Amino acid sequence: MQRLTVDAAGVRTSLIDTGRGRPTILVHGTSSSAETGWAPILARLAEGRRCLVPDLAGSGLSVDDGSALTLERLVGQVEAVAALAEGEALDLVGYSLGGVVAAAAAARLAGQVRRLVVLGGWAATDLRMRVQFDLWQALARTDRTQLARLLLLNGVSERFFAASDPSLVETVLARFATGLAPGSDRQAALDAIVDIRACLPAVRAATLVIGLAQDRLVPPGHCRALAQAVPGARYEEIDCGHLVMLEQPERLLERIERHLEERHD
Template sequence: MGYFVRTNDQVNLFVEDTGEGKPIILIHGWPLNNKMFEYQVTALTEQGYRCIVPDLRGFGRSGKPASSYDYSHMADDIDAIVRFSNVDEFHLAGFSMGGAIAIRYATRYRESGLQNLFLLGAAAPSFTQREDYPYGMTKEDVNGLIESTYDDRPAALAGFGENMFATEVSEPFNEWFFQLGLEASGHGTIRTAESLRDEDLRAELTDIQAKTYILHGKKDEICPFTFAQILNDEIQASELIPFEESGHGLFYDQQEDFNQTLLQLLNADV
């Protein structure tokens, strides 16, 4: 079932709501949309979970405002979905940029009923390098990606996606995955890339109260595995689960192992 949720600043967010049972909210990464979780929604709903999977503002079928693409605005969007969905207790999983947004949500809405937080190849605590943080892309590299998005967005996204998977994927799958990024708005793609460049979550990691599971590919070339190690060191109630043969797209590189691990962790909480 698909429906729209209106945010506090009057943006209509599209949400795919499938299955019955304990709810899990899945937040997609940049520059994708909720369809990226196709193989997780199938596995989770077959095991009795309700999957609430939005398109972030600017992406997929959601509204595409000109501005307000910082992590706090998008965390507020998740809160609007939680309230509309009428869930008292739920799990939250975020992939890549979605992981960063999930962290901001967990620290901004500590009394929300969030039970477990799943960070999946998260673009956190900072996606870009800083004076005391030599990990990830440089700000200059992200600026170059942004500039190329202004000039030729399909080519920019194709180049970015070359390092998504560590295993071989079929050409039809690769084309389908590429097209997900083109469903986004150009300005939403650019504004969220600016957020990836500028946001820094390091100071709030110790504020996370929910039990946190960090799933990350050891061969990730977009969000290095060091990100996961830092998250695990700083988040008090956290567990790091490495995926040895996965790149950034661990949800597909080791699809079966990933889905089974996610289900085991969810079932352990029942």
């Protein structure tokens, strides 16, 4: 595993480069990073493929000017990472906001992206989601401990709480609070205005959209709508909340690997 840096779209993008094989770009979600966002499954995904995992602007070790984030800027980061593949066909996997970015990048890189997985992503932010992301922004600026509580409450299923003891929950909350990306407020501001509906018909990659059946952050209806807008996309669900890496990492890994490895005619 090594760290690389690429400059594009006004961002000095830091990324993890690990594994050998077909290039696969993994795009994390809001408040996360390359290091934390894919940690539960990255080592397994890197067995037999080259995983390129960027820190989006506002996260990890990437550096930008601190201005309001745009989808264009984040897609530009993914394009810069894709250039490391030197024209080789690649796969894209994105989670939450990273799923939005990955889908938009797949439309832009239609001739290079072979497979696309969108996990807990959406095509356009509605009023309920906008209210949620406005609260997320405010807490990111004023009280990150309470933001961590909000994310856990809305991010996992009731089954997770029923199966967990209080010490585990407190450990998760502490990890969330200390691990929130410094640019969480800027990322949530972008979440609040997402609309990629116009570009989705341009996606040519074999696409799997995964919804989370008990997701209260991005309700699965939004994932279904995204899948319907991408030509030939397949839709599946995993029975958990939005924080699938916490609740169902093994099942998620199986779905991603199956899609990346199976033959698509």
